[in-house]
Amino acid sequence: MSKSVVIESVKAREVFDSRGNPTVEADVVLTDGTLGRASVPSGASTGELEATELRDGGSRLLGKGVSKAVNNVNTEINDALKGVSPYNQAAIDQIMIDLDGTPNKARLGANAILGVSMATARAAALSLDTPLYRYLGGVNIELPQTFHNVINGGAHADNGIDFQEFMITPIKKTSFRDGIEKIADTYHTLKKVLEDAGFQTGLGDEGGFAPDLKNTDEAVSMLYKAIEQAGYVPGEDIGIALDAASSEFYNEETGIYTFEGHEFNADQLRDYYVNDLLKKFPAIISIEDPFSENDWDNFAKFTEEVGDRVQLVGDDIFVTNPSIFRKGIKKGVANSILIKLNQIGTVSESIEAIRLAKNNGYTTMISHRSGETEDTFVADFAVAVSGGELKTGAMARSERVAKYNQLLRIEEELEGQAHVAHFPHNVDFD
Numbered sequence: 001m002s003k004s005v006v007i008e009s010v011k012a013r014e015v016f017d018s019r020g021n022p023t024v025e026a027d028v029v030l031t032d033g034t035l036g037r038a039s040v041p042s043g044a045s046t047g048e049l050e051a052t053e054l055r056d057g058g059s060r061l062l063g064k065g066v067s068k069a070v071n072n073v074n075t076e077i078n079d080a081l082k083g084v085s086p087y088n089q090a091a092i093d094q095i096m097i098d099l100d101g102t103p104n105k106a107r108l109g110a111n112a113i114l115g116v117s118m119a120t121a122r123a124a125a126l127s128l129d130t131p132l133y134r135y136l137g138g139v140n141i142e143l144p145q146t147f148h149n150v151i152n153g154g155a156h157a158d159n160g161i162d163f164q165e166f167m168i169t170p171i172k173k174t175s176f177r178d179g180i181e182k183i184a185d186t187y188h189t190l191k192k193v194l195e196d197a198g199f200q201t202g203l204g205d206e207g208g209f210a211p212d213l214k215n216t217d218e219a220v221s222m223l224y225k226a227i228e229q230a231g232y233v234p235g236e237d238i239g240i241a242l243d244a245a246s247s248e249f250y251n252e253e254t255g256i257y258t259f260e261g262h263e264f265n266a267d268q269l270r271d272y273y274v275n276d277l278l279k280k281f282p283a284i285i286s287i288e289d290p291f292s293e294n295d296w297d298n299f300a301k302f303t304e305e306v307g308d309r310v311q312l313v314g315d316d317i318f319v320t321n322p323s324i325f326r327k328g329i330k331k332g333v334a335n336s337i338l339i340k341l342n343q344i345g346t347v348s349e350s351i352e353a354i355r356l357a358k359n360n361g362y363t364t365m366i367s368h369r370s371g372e373t374e375d376t377f378v379a380d381f382a383v384a385v386s387g388g389e390l391k392t393g394a395m396a397r398s399e400r401v402a403k404y405n406q407l408l409r410i411e412e413e414l415e416g417q418a419h420v421a422h423f424p425h426n427v428d429f430d
Contacts, residue, residue, distance in 0.1 A: 141418050151222070293319075
């Protein structure tokens with residue numbers, strides 16, 4: 001590492017994500033000529049306490065422009081980082097956090113800060129002629145267990161399903177590639193299963209099919225059929241995971257979950273999970289956000305009831321924020337945390353949340369967003385931090401498949417040296 005190499009300039013521009021919405025792309029140029037570039041994803045279903053994604057408002061691009069965030073990179077952030085060593089990621093991130101000066105990165109924008117954070121990490125890795133996953137992770141690296149959203153609902157699709165994601169994951173595999181091939185088989189078989197049943201197979205935001213199924217029960221039944229017709233055993237070869245995204249159908253004033261024609265209180269919703277879904281479909285191994293981000297007590301009760309046999313992932317409730325996550329750990333909420341870099345806004349804070357999870361027996365699931373770009377940073381990041389699990393969409397749409405292709409390259413490059421994660425990971429489920 002050359003101590004003489006410092007950041008020469010930081011520049012951002014407005015580009016477009018997979019939903020055609022504007023987002024920030026940042027370039028970090030070092031004095032040795034190295035260019036690091038990164039683009040920032042954006043979510044559709046977002047937690048209330050996520051770091052602030054700075055949008056322009058007004059009429060241009062329906063108010064979704066990010067020229068203010070871009071300008072903040074090109075002026076204040078550029079001035080603050082010029083001449084700084086790129087090789088201390090935590091220091092880089094802290095400079096930007098201090099410069100912003102707000103608790104949720106609202107002044108400069110988390111999209112501005114994260115773009116520069118990721119681009120700096122990539123520039124540092126390139127400057128040292130080191131793969132990004134190796135630069136961020138060192139020696140102890142691991143290829144993740146992947147979760148693939150193959151039926152889209154909720155905020156990710158224009159259909160009648162209230163649950164947001166129906167995912168499949170390769171439980172039994174001999175390598176990362178073997179797992180991906182099993183998922184590809186099942187994904188294409190699912191298309192035929194849906195078509196044979198008379199459903200349309202248009203795609204949702206994350207590459208999964210968006211058929212107008214009548215309810216969650218029917219969606220999971222379709223997954224069972226697809227897994228079996230692809231030649232695999234549900235729950236043994238291929239597991240099923242759900243993202244309820246229940247904050248989207250929760251009424252805070254009444255405490256009622258309006259779900260697929262039912263009005264459930266928390267006890268009734270918990271009974272539905274335990275005595276309908278999990279009992280009927282034992283291949284379901286993971287549920288994300290089963291209760292609202294503001295329904296902490298019932299999320300904790302559910303964790304106590306089934307957390308020894310099902311992975312319960314906190315997304316909206318934790319928003320990758322270490323201070324909020326600590327509250328969840330104390331209250332016994334969930335046994336897994338979703339990690340979204342743009343929820344917290346920097347690489348180093350995301351790593352802090354992962355470290356906190358591992359130290360307290362929680363699994364970690366690294367995640368994309370519904371509005372993605374061709375940037376594969378999240379794939380390298382999942383390997384670097386030995387995240388255990390990664391969800392980044394179906395085996396369709398290039399902004400999703402790009403991540404899986406990058407992981408295939410990493411597996412090839414490591415030539416069998418890296419451990420391949422298997423579910424369950426970290427937590428000793430029965």
